[in-house]
Amino acid sequence: MKILVPVKRVIDYNVKARPKDDGSDVDLSLAKMGLNPFCEIAIEAALRIKDENDQCEVIAVSVGEKQAQEQIRTALAMGADRGILVEVDSPLEPLAVAKCLKSIVDREHPDLLIFGKQGIDNDNNQTGQMVAGLCGYPQGTFCSTIDIIGDLVAITREIDGGSEVWELPLPAVLTADLRLNEPRYASLPNIMKAKKKPLEVMALGDLGVDTRPRQTLLGVSLPSERKPGIKVDSVTALIEKLKNEAKVIL
Amino acid sequence: MKVLIIAQHSEGVLDATTLNVVRAALAVSEDISLLVAGSECRAVAEDARYLEGVTNVILADHPCYESLSAENLASLVAELAPSYSHILASANTFGKNVMPRLAALLDVQPLTDVLYIEDVDVFLRPIYAGNLIAKIQSHDKVKAMTVRTSAFPPVTQRTEACSLEVVDKVFDLQLSRRIKIEVGQSERPDLGTAKVVISGGRAIGSSENFKLLYSLAEKLDGAVGASRAAVDAGFVPYDLQVGQSGRVVAPELYIAVGISGAIQHIAGMKDSKVVVAINKDADAPIFDIADYGLVADLFDVLPELEAQLC
Ligand SMILES: Cc1cc2nc3c(=O)[nH]c(=O)nc-3n(C[C@H](O)[C@H](O)[C@H](O)COP(=O)(O)OP(=O)(O)OC[C@H]3O[C@@H](n4cnc5c(N)ncnc54)[C@H](O)[C@@H]3O)c2cc1C
Numbered sequence: 001m002k003i004l005v006p007v008k009r010v011i012d013y014n015v016k017a018r019p020k021d022d023g024s025d026v027d028l029s030l031a032k033m034g035l036n037p038f039c040e041i042a043i044e045a046a047l048r049i050k051d052e053n054d055q056c057e058v059i060a061v062s063v064g065e066k067q068a069q070e071q072i073r074t075a076l077a078m079g080a081d082r083g084i085l086v087e088v089d090s091p092l093e094p095l096a097v098a099k100c101l102k103s104i105v106d107r108e109h110p111d112l113l114i115f116g117k118q119g120i121d122n123d124n125n126q127t128g129q130m131v132a133g134l135c136g137y138p139q140g141t142f143c144s145t146i147d148i149i150g151d152l153v154a155i156t157r158e159i160d161g162g163s164e165v166w167e168l169p170l171p172a173v174l175t176a177d178l179r180l181n182e183p184r185y186a187s188l189p190n191i192m193k194a195k196k197k198p199l200e201v202m203a204l205g206d207l208g209v210d211t212r213p214r215q216t217l218l219g220v221s222l223p224s225e226r227k228p229g230i231k232v233d234s235v236t237a238l239i240e241k242l243k244n245e246a247k248v249i250l
Numbered sequence: 251m252k253v254l255i256i257a258q259h260s261e262g263v264l265d266a267t268t269l270n271v272v273r274a275a276l277a278v279s280e281d282i283s284l285l286v287a288g289s290e291c292r293a294v295a296e297d298a299r300y301l302e303g304v305t306n307v308i309l310a311d312h313p314c315y316e317s318l319s320a321e322n323l324a325s326l327v328a329e330l331a332p333s334y335s336h337i338l339a340s341a342n343t344f345g346k347n348v349m350p351r352l353a354a355l356l357d358v359q360p361l362t363d364v365l366y367i368e369d370v371d372v373f374l375r376p377i378y379a380g381n382l383i384a385k386i387q388s389h390d391k392v393k394a395m396t397v398r399t400s401a402f403p404p405v406t407q408r409t410e411a412c413s414l415e416v417v418d419k420v421f422d423l424q425l426s427r428r429i430k431i432e433v434g435q436s437e438r439p440d441l442g443t444a445k446v447v448i449s450g451g452r453a454i455g456s457s458e459n460f461k462l463l464y465s466l467a468e469k470l471d472g473a474v475g476a477s478r479a480a481v482d483a484g485f486v487p488y489d490l491q492v493g494q495s496g497r498v499v500a501p502e503l504y505i506a507v508g509i510s511g512a513i514q515h516i517a518g519m520k521d522s523k524v525v526v527a528i529n530k531d532a533d534a535p536i537f538d539i540a541d542y543g544l545v546a547d548l549f550d551v552l553p554e555l556e557a558q559l560c
Contacts, residue, residue, distance in 0.1 A: 011378070013514070016378075016381055016513060017377075017378035017381050017382055018382075019382060026377070026378065026382060038495075093359045094350070094359065094360075095353065095354065095357070095358070095359040095360075098354060117495075118495070120378070120379065120494070121377065121378060122377050122378075122384075123362065123363065123376065123377055123378070123379065123494065124362045125346045125350070125362055126349075126350035126353070126360060126362060127350075128350075129320065129346075129347065129348075129349075129350035129351040129354070130350045130351065130353065130354035131354075132320075132321075132351055132354075133324060133350070133351035133352070133353075133354030133355050134354050136425075137425070138321055138425035138426040139320055139321065139347075139351060139426070140426070141320070141343070141346070141347045142343055142347075144488065154429070157343075158343070158488055158489065159343040159344070159489070160342045160343050160344070160442065160489065160497065161433060161434045161440065161441075161442075161489055162431065162432050162433040162434045162489055163431075163432045163488070163489070164428055164430065164431050164432070165428070165429040165430040165431075165432075166426050166427065166428050166429060167426070167427045167429055168425065168426045168427075169425070172426075177495070178478065178495050179481070179482065179488055213359075214358065214359035214388065214389055214390050215359055215361075215386050215387060215388050215389065215390075216386070216387040216389070217384060217385070217386060218372065218385040218386065218387055219384075219385045220377070220382050220383070220384050220385070221382065221383050221385070222381075222382065222383070223376070223380060223381070223382070223383050223520075226520065226525070226539045226541075227541075229525070229537075229539075229540045229541040229542055229543060230541070230542060230543070231532075231537070231542075231543045231544070231545060232542055232543070232544055233544075234544075235544070235551055235554040235555050235558055236558065238526065238542055238544055238555075239555070239558050239559065241542050242503070242524070242526070242542070246503075246523075246524045246541065246542075248446075248502045248503040248523070248524050249446075249470060249503065249559070
């Protein structure tokens, strides 16, 4: 069994992103970066399958800038077997990333792809579904459980107002929701070992895919701030405000 | 400009968010088609003919669309797409599942969670858990997007019936099979449309204690929500999570009880009209966005609130 896990380098989830002074883009110049939390969950999901299958290889792939090697190393330290970086000069749109990943799929022929459901930077929630579409594979989005049963994968999907159970034949694309698992920490020995694991770097040009942008970012701004509120000192005062000032309860 | 909306429906009823999507579509064009794909769903399509703004309903009724699998549905819509300038669906788990796959089939870059339509090709959408708003121009011939339904009021008028077109295209790819649906068994109004939402955090402590929120919600005819910490601790089901990775709500009144106000939580509720925060830590970030804050122990406040709300 071969599992491909695409991973993304993003801003650390604790950092509040700011626009650049000229409002042209997000200011990431000083931001702490890390592995997208949803991708971490995807890696963990792949490793749990590997833990139960002797013949299982987990490959972490990133389409990103040179520094994304750090995030691939994180995945290797957690337990992935090898890494592939498709190196780009500046971030690509999800469609272009999906095309790069499709060409990796054509080369590696994985049985399963596990994505994080979204990047916490652009919150697009697209790449997994797009790769599934480009490859003609079944897709199981927002997974909270994954079970491999022979050449099928059974999943629970988190949907608005409930959940669903689906069965997909392999090869398939899955995207991980938050509650799929709690990712393991990489131990120090494993971090050292990861430095020796293979990490192949490919140039975008080698893939020969069309990655021209389809969109122009016209600007980035702060959302309208909520007006500062007040503190009330009792339940009685709160109810009075809600009734007579905010008029949201009768 | 011509818009195609992919309708969401279940058990013979159109999903309420579709009405918000129609409002968004009206910002683009007055030529709006609504696709009702499904199995034995003619009644849904017939009903949709009366919707304000909708000028054509397309019915694709076949057992292969029963589960509305992304694989079959995206292939169907890809076939219809060339006649349209825009394709819209709700930015919920339904729309987010199918739209990117469809966009890949059409070779276009979709937009997720559109908040505002400035022009036929210029859109605003939240990024970084809603801490920033991106203004994006799309150059694709077909603009595929999901829209944040809380940002567009629903259409409400019933109009004269529009045309109903039946398509008999069948895409039975058999790539996936739905085995089971588990619907949240809440008797409360839906989180997405409730006028009042009362959410509890880690501090609620147990599912037993969440009953305090449920009985308050009953008094206010509201829905109950939760933070990730409360969901992860197993106090309430997953589908009650509000935030960046859960539901996005914008009720008239949002009451956050024992929730610290992490950016990922605020991402899901900061467009609520009035926000109340109850937290014993006066420095909790939730107070920065609350209209009314009460620094107190929730176990004192909740019974008192319930007693005083008659
Ligand atoms: C990728 C990612 C996505 C995420 N998505 C979401 C999401 O969608 N939604 C979400 O909610 N979170 C999300 N989170 C988690 C988020 O970062 C926070 O961890 C979470 O929201 C914290 O939940 P909480 O406020 O209930 O818990 P805590 O942060 O532990 O806060 C508990 C609060 O209760 C108060 N308190 C304690 N006892 C009492 C008492 N007796 N009376 C009154 N107040 C009391 C405390 O002062 C504290 O402020 C996400 C995190 C990541 C990394």
